[in-house]
Amino acid sequence: MSQPLSVSIGQATNKGVKEINQDAIGHCIPEEPLLSTKGIVLAMADGISSSKVSQIASSTAVASFLDDYYCTSDAWAVKTSAEKVIKSINYWLYAQTRNSPYRFERDKGYVATFSALVLKSNTAHLFHSGDTRIFRLLGNQLEQLTKDHRRVVSAEVNYLTRALGIEPVLEIDYHSETIEKGDVFIIATDGVYEFISHQQILSCIVDSETLDIAAQQIITQAISAGSDDNLSIQIVRIEHLPNYQLSELQQHITLLPLPPRLTPRMQFDGYEILREIYISSRSHVFLALDSESGQTVVIKTPSTELRNNRQYLESFMLEEWIAKRLNNPHVAKAIEPTRKRNFLYLVSEYIDGITLTQWMTDNPKPTINQVRKIIEQTAKGLQAFHRQEMIHQDLRPNNIMIDCNNVVKIIDFGSTFIAGVTDIKNEEAVRGTMRYSAPEYFLGEVGSSRSDIYALAVITYQMLSGRFPYHAEIAQVRSLSAQRRLIYKSLINDDIEFPIWIDDTLRKALNVEPLKRYEELSEFVHDLHHPNKAFISRSSRPLIERDPVMFWQGISLILLLIIVIQLAV
Template sequence: MPSQLRVSTGQHSDKGRKPSNQDFHGLHIPPELQLGAKGIAIALADGISSSEVSHIASETAVSSFLADYFCTSDAWSVKQSAERVLSATNSWLHAQTRQGQYRYEQDRGYVCTFSALVLKSTTAHLFHCGDARIYRLHGGALEQLTNDHRLWVGQDVSYLSRALGINPQLELDYHAVPVEVGDLFLLATDGVHEHLDPRQMVELINSHADLDAAARAIVALAYARGSTDNLTAQLVRIDELPVQDAGELYQTLSELPCPPLLDARMEFDGFTIVRELHASSRSHVYLARDGDTPVVLKTPSIDMQHDAAYLERFLTEEWIARRIDSAHVLKPCTQTRKRHYLYSVSEFVEGQTLRQWMIDHPRPDLETVRGIVEQIAKGLRAFHRLEMLHQDLRPDNVMIDSSGTVKIIDFGSTRVAGLMEITTPLARDHLLGTAQYTAPEYFLGESGTPRSDQFSLAVITYQMLTGELPYGAQVAKSRSQAAQNRLVYHSARHTEREVPAWIDDVLRKATHPNPYKRYEDISEFVHELRHPSAAFLNKTRAPLLERNPLLFWKSVSLLLAVAVVVLLCR
């Protein structure tokens, strides 16, 4: 069986010389299935002594993080999931302070420091604000991985510059580091680290085989050395990392055999095959019936049945479809019986591809194009909300049904941030889309962004309006930054079709070779397809002399009169 992430842990907290303990700490190791998707979470919060309610803040911060982080989407990256959860917690804490009697005294409200460590696959993700610390013991040396957010205003006077609940917006440090078997992480509050140097902590860790005992020893020594604060220490050691070899993974993927080629009227796994819809070197797509319900069966190509990377992407398609809920994205069908072969089942969209629609409607009006683009954009935004990039948006991967509803299909090239964080030996191609619609940055070996999907959508929009491509076939040939800088956009107005100048300006921006010069969000692109931007209107605005000659000459006369009066006064 493939190995899983395994850790040993130890933790201890004590109120020390204070009347109560305002520190709060915890960790959560989820069941094996969620362990690979979300990892292991460790969190530590330290209340501030000037507040009577900060112990509530620290307990809330840790307990909500350990609960809510594991409720976020499996498709999200660790960074996205943690930051969403912590931002919500910060807003709640700040609101509690604003509603209480200390609304104008931040240091007496619901405030605490916070440090968290999420171990996923072979990476440690660190989240930090305040003056607790996270260390890593690696190769016999203890390295501090976080910075103290404390502002010193005098030799012995300082205050927290960052913490949960201080401000309505959370400013959080994030850092990701690769880990190895044997690495040990130490989380400690200031009551511990201010009274022990790294050498002493290393000695205590190395002298105790049991990590709970080591944590107690660290707290005890800090207390003995005069600490007057609450004291908390957490230790996490990496015992095993999730490393799979290609043979193990291929065996897992191939537990179900690839189905044979299917023919009309054949009975297959409880389905009745009606006809073949599409066939390529990568897959076969069939119309079938599940009882009286028409469905679509997709099977891997027989030629690809020994390609583990391809099979992984094939299985991921259905995983993706089950996590997206949008009227403009193809829906999977609920599996009601055991499968005996490797295939996927989805809804049947009775209609035609956008490619065929473009052939049937060679000169569509602008409003019809807008309607199609807006629906595709809604589908793409459903991907982007889950930190997914489609990466292969093209007319063949868009269906229009008999009611005019547009749906995005085929997720074989989709990039999922949460899955990309999981270690796998399989090669992950950056360039999986179709060259004519692929954003230029992919040809430079860069990772895509939502602006890359925006480029593909803009190219499709351009093609519907003009029947051509904005750069012809030159994008795929431009494999260097210099070559891409030489790309020349062909104005949509050079064709015989009537494309407004401002629409051409929108398409020029959305298909710019530099992703940072495109629209920040796909919704901006869609909006400007209906509303000319102020920048365009100002750029094309006629001079005042042409728009209103009378007002122009009145203004000139007024200025001359003012000048004459000024001269006479002198």
């Protein structure tokens, strides 16, 4: 039986003469099956010295990469997985700067260089942005494998041309190297390689008992040589390689095969299929039992009609990554695989409960407190998306589950937009379900967190009234001027006795113009619980909004009286 990939790793980091260490390093050697499917990861980030927050950027970049990379689909190649994760991290850092006091001074924002080395099977995958460097030991020489993204203007003036957090879209260098037993790779920041020679690095590696000792000695020598920056180094040596398998190469460039047609009582990839949950044009969902653990799970397979649509399959596998990134009690969880997956499918937790659609059928006239509890939990789940710069885009009652303990969970992430990852050019004009889609989608605009707030407000309105806030024709309105002429149907009537400020809250959340809605979910939830002073200070609602029929009847009566008076005169 082939032995798995094994390595030795040594690393060290030091703040040097600086007050704080703005470097970050990390690595992960996972257990099987992740060792075979995802490989071993080393990552390093170097925050820029002009920024007081770049240490947050560097530590976030390394920690997020180590976490999120292992959450990506087993069906993705290393390049696909790592690039999607890095782009997501980049956009998150860029957004932090944009929303901070440093929005106009990027050199003081959340910016960091980044380099990662992924060792999988017989291949080293290199990802790089900035001026950290990756070297390979060849004989008695160090070969630099990365190119510095730094422009030198003079001896005193130079600046980074590329790094995490500078721009919303990141171009990252990637290439791969075939590895052999005994190969040594080194990742180092400029505080190290600018102050110590290649020969000194080699001597420390060769003469030291362990790679950790070698890393510490290299740091010490660089400090003694006058290094005026933070110093970090990682050294990895390949101790054993697995047998070279052609199937592993093929998995790099092709997706896993689609599963066969699943039926009840069928044994499939270590699961027993129990029953069909639903079949749609985009996916097939089944209840299954893990034969190994005895856990009841949900298996989702791609639609057979779209099996040749590469873009659809990529989007399908993104769902698993999204679920793994969102560790929130109000979001359905992905199930971590305990064995190698042989087909393309998703596994998530089984939620023993009902959809919100069914709940509304069972509770046609809920109390305001019942509605508040469900909406508040849903909002907490949505907040987990928004914190990761993601928009759900398909929030509707069928995608909200209420379990047997009355815990609300958001499901189905097939339409989720991920900033920095989702290709806007390939986005569908309208994502999600028409009745719950925000008006901006019908204009061909990209959605935002306010679009999710709109969908949540529609659900709130529907739960309270059994109706929708606008006529179904809203989906056919294709201009902003026409949308502005749409009339919001007040929640308040003779059959509903909610406070008028609840209607004001929904009116704001359901505004056809995104910028006039709530900016944060927490604001919307707060106003559902507490009367907003801006609302209760208003006078009573105009009659035309409270009762349009009565309003026009009154106008007609006034006009009739004017005519009668004119005739009498």
